C-alpha cells in the first residue's frame with residue numbers, strides 16, 4: 473500500500489523548518505555549525521576576541537602631557553623661590569640680624585633693629601596650644617591673654633613669668649585659674665621680649681613694646697629664682713621698680729627669692 477503524499481499546506485510549517493530562517497543574516501548571526509565550517513578567520517575567533525586582552529609585558533612610556541606638567545611645575549617652583557626666597561641672604565633668614573652685623577665687623581648700633589612683633593608672632597606659636605591663637609585662653613584651664621590686666625601691666629613682671637613660669641591660683645579678668653605655666657627661660661632675650669611685645673599689642677591689647685634689654689636685666693636679677701612664681705609673688709614684684717637696664721646703670725644684683 474503506497475503512502476499518500478503529505479498534503480503541503482503552505483499555512484503550516486514543516487516541523488524542521490524555522491519559520492524565521494529566512495530572516496536570519498548568516499554573516500551577522502552564524503550558527504555554530506556555520507562558524508566551524510566557515511573559512512572566515514575573524515568569525516572563528518569571535519569568542520577569543522570577546523575575552524579580555526592579554527596583559528602586556530614591558531614598560532609603558534610616561535604620557536607626554538604628564539612630563540610637560542612636571543616641567544611646568546618645576547619651572548614654577550624655581551620662579552617662586554627666585555621671587556620670594558630673599559636671595560638666601562643670611563640677614564633675611566636670621567631673625568637677629570644684629571649678630572651678623574657684629575660678626576661682619578659693624579657695630580650693633582648700625583644693625584637693622586630686631587622686629588620684635590615679627591619675632592614675637594613666631595615665638596607665640598609656642599603659646600597657642602594653651603592660650604589659643606586669639607589669646608582668649610580656655611575657660612577654667614588657660615587664662616586669656618587678651619584683655620588680661622597683668623599682660624598690660626608692668627613689663628618686668630611679664631618677663632619674670634616667661635623666664636621662670638607660674639604656678640598656683642591667680643585672678644585673671646575676674647576668674648580664678650589654678651594651673652601651671654611652663655618656664656620659657658631657654659628662649660633668647662629677643663624672643664621673650666618679642667612674644668611679650670606681641671601679646672601686649674595684639675587683639676584688644678594696646679600696651680607699649682618691651683625691649684630685650686629689660687628681659688636681659690630681669691634674667692640677671694631673678695637668676696636665683698629656682699621654681700615658678702606664685703600669684704602673690706608677682707603682685708609683690710609688680711610693686712617694685714623695674715630693673716635698671718644695662719647701659720644706664722651698674723648691673724642689678726639683688727635677687728628675688730620667692
Ligand code: HEC
Pocket residue numbers: 595596598599600601602603613614615616617620621622623630633634638639640641642643644649650651652653654656667668671
Ligand atoms: C602648657 C600650657 C601653656 C603654655 C604652652 C603657655 N602657657 Fe601661659 N599660662 C598657662 C597657665 C596654666 C597659666 C596660669 C598659671 C596659673 O594658674 O598660675 C598661664 C599664665 C600665663 C600668663 C599670666 C596671665 C595673667 O594674666 O596673669 C602669661 C602672661 C602667659 N601665660 C603667657 C604665655 C606665653 C607668652 C606663652 C608662650 C611663650 C605661654 N604663656 C605658654 C599655660 C600655658
